[in-house]
C-alpha cells in the first residue's frame with residue numbers, strides 16, 4: 491500500500507492496457523487531414539488517419555530517400571535505436587508484416603533471453619524464464635519500412651521538401667483550418683484540412699504559434715542532463731547476435747550500447763552525461779569504451795575491425811516535455827504527437843514505441859468522439875503513457891545530483907527500489923523478466939510493486955539473512 495502510494499503519480503498506460511487497434515472502428519470523421527513531419531510519429535499518425543479521412547497529406551521538409559539512409563531532419567538517425575516490444579507489436583498491428591520486413595531488410599532477431607546482455611548496478615542481469623525477441627536494425631530501416639507501407643496504403647500524399655511555416659485559423663481563432671507551407675516552387679502555399687497533426691519533433695513551433703494566436707502555450711518541463719552519444723560500426727560475424735547494454739547510472743557517468751544490425755555490423759555507441767562526453771576520434775573512442783564496465787564492449791572493438799572508422803556524435807542537452815494536457819483552451823482541428831510533446835533522454839530507447847502507441851490512442855480518440863475537442867482529449871489520453879516514459883528517463887537522470895529540473899514525485903524512492911531490484915536481478919531472473927517488460931513498455935512500472943516482485947526485492951539477501959541470524963543467535967546466547 492505504502493509503495494503504491496509513493497508512486498501513484500506514475501501512469502499505467504502501456505501495451506498491456508492499450509485499446510486494440512481495429513481500423514474499422516473509425517468511421518469517416520473528415521475529408522482531409524494533414525500531418526506535418528514524416529518521421530516515426532508522423533507516419534504512424536498518418537496511417538491511422540487514413541481510416542477516418544478520405545485523404546491524408548504528409549508534409550515533410552526533407553527530401554526523402556528511396557532506401558534506408560540518414561537524413562537531415564532526423565539527425566539522431568545515426569545513433570542506436572532499439573525498438574522495444576511495445577513499439578514492435580504496435581507497428582505490427584498498424585502495418586501487418588512489419589517485423590518480417592525488418593528482417594528482410596537485414597535486421598537481426600536477437601534472442602532477448604540469451605543474447606541481450608544487460609549490465610546494471612555492478613553486474614549483468616540474470617537470464618529470466620521468459621523468451622522474447624528484439625528486432626534490431628538501424629533507425630533508417632525502421633523508418634523506411636513504415637514510410638513504404640504508408641505510401642502503399644494509397645490515399646496518402648507524401649509531399650517532401652515542403653517547409654511548414656504556420657497554422658491557418660478561422661476568424662475567431664478557435665479552429666485550425668489548415669497550414670501554410672513553403673516549397674521550392676512557391677513562396678507560400680495554403681493547405682486546407684479538417685485536422686492537422688504536428689509531428690515535427692523536438693523543434694516543434696506549436697508552443698510559439700499558440701502564443702502568436704492568443705493562446706496560453708503549454709508549460710515546459712526541462713530536465714538538464716548534458717549528455718552526448720558517439721556511435722560507430724564494426725564488422726560482425728553473421729551468426730553472432732549478441733547485444734549489450736551498460737547504461738550510465740549514478741555515480742558512473744559513462745555507458746555503452748552494442749546492437750547487431752544489418753550488413754553484418756554491430757552498432758557500438760558510447761555515451762556520457764553531465765559533460766563527460768564520449769570522443770569523436772576512433773582510438774579515443776576505444777579508450778573511452780575501456781571505462782565502461784561491461785568489458786565485452788571494449789573486447790568487441792578490439793577483436794572486430796571498424797566498418798569505416800567514422801564516429802557519429804550527437805549531443806543531448808535536456809529532456810523536454812510540453813504539458814499540453816494541462817491546457818484548458820486549445821484550438822479545434824489540431825493535435826500534437828511524438829517528440830513534439832515530449833522527448834526523453836534516449837538512454838531507455840522509448841521514443842519510437844511511444845510514437846506508435848500514441849497513434850493507436852489518436853485512432854481511439856477519433857473513434858470515440860470524432861474531431862470535436864480531439865486535441866485536448868488526445869493529450870488527456872496520452873498523459874499516462876508519456877508519464878511512464880518520462881518518469882523512467884528522468885528518474886534515471888535524477889540519480890545524478892548534478893541533474894537540474896523538476897523531479898517527478900516519488901523519484902528518489904523509485905530509484906532506490908529499482909536499484910535494489912536490479913542488484914537482486916543479478917541472480918534472480920524473475921526480476922529481470924519483470925524489469926524488461928517495464929523497460930519495453932509492455933507493462934507499467936507499478937507491476938514492479940506487485941507483492942510477488944516486492945517480496946523478491948526486499949527479502950533479505952543470503953548475506954543479510956546470515957548476519958541477522960548471527961545477531962539473533964548472539965542475542966539469545968548472551
Ligand SMILES: Cc1cc2nc3c(=O)[nH]c(=O)nc-3n(C[C@H](O)[C@H](O)[C@H](O)COP(=O)(O)OP(=O)(O)OC[C@H]3O[C@@H](n4cnc5c(N)ncnc54)[C@H](O)[C@@H]3O)c2cc1C
Pocket residue numbers: 526527528529530531532549550551552562563564566569570571572573574652653654655689690691692693719804806827828829830836838839840841842843845
Ligand atoms: C540520440 C537519440 C537516440 C534515440 N534512440 C532511440 C531508441 O533507441 N529507441 C527509440 O524508440 N527512440 C529513440 N530515440 C527517439 C526517436 O528518435 C524519436 O522518439 C522518434 O523518431 C519519434 O520522433 P518524432 O517522429 O516525433 O520526431 P522526429 O523523429 O524528430 O521527426 C520530426 C520530423 O519532422 C520534420 N520537420 C521538422 N520541422 C518541419 C517543418 N517545419 N516542416 C516540415 N517538416 C518538418 C523533420 O524533418 C522530421 O522528419 C532516440 C533519440 C535520440 C535523440
